Amino acid sequence: MRYEARIPFFLIARHLVRGSKWQLVLIIFLMSIAFINLVFITSLFNGIIKSSNDQIIDTSTGDVYITPNEGHDFIEDSGSTVGSIEDTSGVKAASARMLVPANMKFENKKGNFMTFAIDPENEKEVTIISKKMVSGSYLDADDTDSIILGRQIAGGPDVENISSFKTAKVGDKVTLSFDSIKHEFMIKGIFDTNYIETDYRAFITQKALKKIAPHYNDKATSIAIKIDNKGEEKKIVSRLKDKDLGLSIYPWQDMAGMMKSVEKSFISIDVLLGLVGGMIAAVTIFIVIYIDISNKRQQIGILRAIGIKPYLIRTVYVLQSTFYSVCGVILGTGIFFAVLVPYFKAHPFVLPLGDAILIVNYPDFVLRAEIVIWVAIISGLIPAIFVTRMPMLDEILGK
Amino acid sequence: MGEVKVRALNGVTLTIDEGDFFIITGRNGSGKSTLLHQLGLLDRPDRGMITLQNKNVLKISEKQRSALRLRELGYIFQEYALVAELTALENVMLPAMMLEPSRVCRPRAKDSLEKVGLKDKVNNLPRQLSGGEQQKVAIARALINNPSVLFADEPTANLDSIAAKEILGVFKALNEHDNHTIVMITHEQDETHYANRLINLADGRIS
Numbered sequence: 001m002r003y004e005a006r007i008p009f010f011l012i013a014r015h016l017v018r019g020s021k022w023q024l025v026l027i028i029f030l031m032s033i034a035f036i037n038l039v040f041i042t043s044l045f046n047g048i049i050k051s052s053n054d055q056i057i058d059t060s061t062g063d064v065y066i067t068p069n070e071g072h073d074f075i076e077d078s079g080s081t082v083g084s085i086e087d088t089s090g091v092k093a094a095s096a097r098m099l100v101p102a103n104m105k106f107e108n109k110k111g112n113f114m115t116f117a118i119d120p121e122n123e124k125e126v127t128i129i130s131k132k133m134v135s136g137s138y139l140d141a142d143d144t145d146s147i148i149l150g151r152q153i154a155g156g157p158d159v160e161n162i163s164s165f166k167t168a169k170v171g172d173k174v175t176l177s178f179d180s181i182k183h184e185f186m187i188k189g190i191f192d193t194n195y196i197e198t199d200y201r202a203f204i205t206q207k208a209l210k211k212i213a214p215h216y217n218d219k220a221t222s223i224a225i226k227i228d229n230k231g232e233e234k235k236i237v238s239r240l241k242d243k244d245l246g247l248s249i250y251p252w253q254d255m256a257g258m259m260k261s262v263e264k265s266f267i268s269i270d271v272l273l274g275l276v277g278g279m280i281a282a283v284t285i286f287i288v289i290y291i292d293i294s295n296k297r298q299q300i301g302i303l304r305a306i307g308i309k310p311y312l313i314r315t316v317y318v319l320q321s322t323f324y325s326v327c328g329v330i331l332g333t334g335i336f337f338a339v340l341v342p343y344f345k346a347h348p349f350v351l352p353l354g355d356a357i358l359i360v361n362y363p364d365f366v367l368r369a370e371i372v373i374w375v376a377i378i379s380g381l382i383p384a385i386f387v388t389r390m391p392m393l394d395e396i397l398g399k
Numbered sequence: 400m401g402e403v404k405v406r407a408l409n410g411v412t413l414t415i416d417e418g419d420f421f422i423i424t425g426r427n428g429s430g431k432s433t434l435l436h437q438l439g440l441l442d443r444p445d446r447g448m449i450t451l452q453n454k455n456v457l458k459i460s461e462k463q464r465s466a467l468r469l470r471e472l473g474y475i476f477q478e479y480a481l482v483a484e485l486t487a488l489e490n491v492m493l494p495a496m497m498l499e500p501s502r503v504c505r506p507r508a509k510d511s512l513e514k515v516g517l518k519d520k521v522n523n524l525p526r527q528l529s530g531g532e533q534q535k536v537a538i539a540r541a542l543i544n545n546p547s548v549l550f551a552d553e554p555t556a557n558l559d560s561i562a563a564k565e566i567l568g569v570f571k572a573l574n575e576h577d578n579h580t581i582v583m584i585t586h587e588q589d590e591t592h593y594a595n596r597l598i599n600l601a602d603g604r605i606s
Contacts, residue, residue, distance in 0.1 A: 004497045010489075011482070018484040018524070302480040305441055306494050306540065307469025309462070393442050396476065 031328020034281035052353035055195035062224030078220035093125030096220035117209035136170035136189030146188035150199035286379035301395025310388035321380025425600035473541025531562025
């Protein structure tokens, strides 16, 4: 017993060193593909979810979002409210927005697009819209006759939105109509955040709104807040609530209604694909090990005939499967991080929810690696048990 | 069509004494391989009794039979039956590694290979050896744990006449000089003169 335990290690070491290198490489490659298959879709879903969440935060809600309390249409004294919010520990910046209930007209086309009046400097601190100008330039605080349009409103060669203006460009004029007010604005810039909901929006300055509709002065319909440290949204919400601002305060997650259900769907699909992927990996590994063992039936019979205990022979195949799968996981991890992640970082999937790259959830990644290894061990053990229980003579004589 | 039951051995009673060179002959299907498999504990008979050193080996567990095969019985197959990925030395060492540390079994395996005339081929893989040399490695492996009995199932069947003669010479030397008990099956009539005891099987009976 003391000495026999080394037999499986002895046999497996010789098998790996002197066996067919091509077969070894192919089996390990196959294991790595089985592993990548398990982690790729999850990482892609993580990427889509993270990307769309980032898009929501960076182009729309900020980290914390404030709306008027129920029964109120506006946040009054928005300027001083923003000041008070910015004084809160952990808050980096805040931007008040007034949703103008306007109809927009360009040439002979009309549309009801969400138009917000903002303080351009504050908005620049909270969202990335200012950095996403694809034509013209961002708003200045003193602009009173300028507007910036999202790409889905302005239109363009690859914009499929039928309600877009299709040919609107910088320098063209659009007319906003609301509350029996009509005002012509010049398109100062066109932005493309790649987040379709934001790209359906237009922005003017608060100064412009004050000029054409003074009754909306210092009013806002929402305030978006950027915080110092991601993940502290709930803490900041709690601090802001303590200030008793008389407003409804939410972390961004509460505003990501559609994305929440998309995320739930992704999790369900991911679990399902994980199960299917796990089964495919199990069957593949089982077939590979089973063929390997079947080819060595006579050798197994000989080993039994010369007195090598069956459990030692089974251990050889368990060790072999473990080796294959661990190497497969290591190779798969290498391919994943050295090839796939950088590739998709350079060439992300372009989705209406935002550009998706591969994002790894490490505990999940480790769990899937463990699944592959355990599946391989079980897939190696089952045929090994089966073969070592066969009549020895049948194995030796190849019956 | 159901399975047809064939009585491969019928009323075979024999005693093999220590130091015998016992040869079993017979036509194909006479039951000689079946007898050797039973004696070598590779198979179990439906009925009967096999006694090794006064112990009925049919009443012991598979684990105990495995231990007996390891310590007391050496088996040489017709088709060499070496592990392809192990060198001659490693093939020979393998059964000894079940019982002894490497520092003991390695020199013993070298001695065993020297005994069969393969001193210079210890590091060769089976594919680098001729059929006769592979069979000698199999003999060395069967000898490594100093078994009470060596069983050889037509060990020269796949060899040319020169290699066959060499193998039989090895058996003869093991029997005469080291007093190894050898039970061997052969088809070849001219090999029977090596035996000090000989039986011929026909239709599962000693004829």
